[in-house]
Amino acid sequence: MFTGIVEELGEVTAVETLGDASRYRLRGPLVTQGARHGDSIAVNGVCLTVVDVEGDEFTADVMAETLNRSSLAALAVGSPVNLERPTPVGGRLGGHIVQGHVDSVGTVLERKTSEHWEIVRIGLPVPAARYVVEKGSITVDGISLTVVDAGPDYFTVSLIPTTLALTTLGTKQPGDPVNLEVDVIAKYVERLLATRDTATRDTAPLTAAGAQDGAPRPEGSTR
Template sequence: MFTGIVQAVGTLRRREPRGGDIRLEIATGELDLTRAAIGDSIAVNGVCLTAVSLESQAFAADVSGETLARTSLGNLSVGDRLNLETALTLSTPLGGHLVSGHVDGLGEIVERSPDARSERFRLRAPDSLARYIAEKGSICIDGVSLTVNRVEGAEFEINIVPHTLAATTIGEFRPGRKVNLEVDLVARYLERLLLGERAAEPAGGGLTREFLEQNGFGARR
């Protein structure tokens, strides 16, 4: 588990194909690895990876075919900058929100515009994730815990303050860029809980307006 508060920006040092998947070697910059051990989890652009080798300022991790298919890690090039965060502990301040490091899908930067000293971004999420994104709710974008300012369909807006622009890779975001999205854990589990016994049915039995109305949610009185 992570908090979505980026601890350092690293760079991709090496990318090595390995039998259908890849191994990444990442220079960690100012990330503190003194307490890290092989097998520990480190979030890379919001993706939870397992360290398979460690140096004082670098680590390597294997990236499976499943992760390559669902995230932007397969598009990385040597030299790309990466948001890094080590796993939280029971003494870690929860400055962001609970983040699992399990990416739900890829979003796209649609628009970027200045807003006083901040930058405002509009993003498009996959249609399948739109129902989990709520105004003033939390979302994790490339490993950064952020607040959703506005939602319209599958598009939403975020406002990035100067510190976050400087301390993460978000300052590099431009329209057309693909980013890793992880929706709020509470939203995902709430959907499953509301399904009740229907959750055991084969895939395809998700929440619908008809289902909610039949079970007393949103019904007119």
Template sequence: MFTGIVTDIGRVRVVRQTARDRRYEVETRWDTSTLALGASISHAGCCLTVTETGPGWFAVEVSGETLTKTTLGQWMEGTPVNLERAARLGDEMGGHIVSGHIDGVGQIVSVRLEGGSRRIEISAPEPLHRFIAEKGSITVDGVSLTVNTVGGQIFSVNVIPHTLEVTTLSGLQPGDPVNLEIDMLARYLARWQETA
């Protein structure tokens, strides 16, 4: 489980196809000696397992399913990645409960300045848009954000300067794909309504 509070922007340093999957090595400012093999890390919102570590880097293997259902299939050497280590009991809950399971890939519609912040409009794929509510939570590339407006498949978020500085969201442009994870409560409420 995660909170959607990014603690480092890593960078893909190696991409290698394996017999089964794809292996990524990711550079980080974290002390990688504290990363256990098998640890879960959120990569742009996608929960992946650490399979190897070295000084200033760690490796993960990504299945074909994940490569086709997320933006990870487009990663190459040099790609910046929002990183978050798994939450521990007793940690401050700064964002919202995030599973690290991507629900779909959205597309940036527009980015515009609004005061010192940026208003970002995102198109959510069907049927995901029906789970997104104004003032609800959503995770965009691993970042916990509050939904400002919803209109059909398009929703908007307002990103403050601090979040822009410490995540990859500052580089988003119209047309860019982003990983989306809807609020877990919205998912279960919708499922309950379908079966009630």
């Protein structure tokens, strides 16, 4: 599990195409400290498995499913990336619960700059918009952010100077893709409510005649 608090701004140092997959080498002096084969590191909000570590760089394989459902396919040598290690048990939950499982790819639509902060409007697929609520949490390229406004196919976030300086959102321009992960709690609630409604229909009280309450009853039956 991650929390969406980016630990460092890393860099892609090599990209190897492997047919239906890709292998990335990334530089991250902080996140590679103590990292070993099999560990997880979030790259732009995507949970990847470390293949090997050499100095301050690590490699990770990315399968076709991940390339198709995230913006990682657009990475090239020199691309900056947000890096975060998993939160240890007992660690601080600085942002919100982040799985590193991208739900959809959004698009930066607009940036409005102020003296001390910046508003960024991001477009997202309509099916994902139902999970985004005003003042709720959303993960953008691995960054835990608070939603300012939520529209039918967009949302806005307000970025402080620290976020602008230490993450990829400082340089993203209109038209650039970003990985989005909605709050997993919203998805669980939706699923549970749908399951509850189905269970309620399937287990409606039975009458003495064996018919569900509200269903047609055999002639002569009583409640």
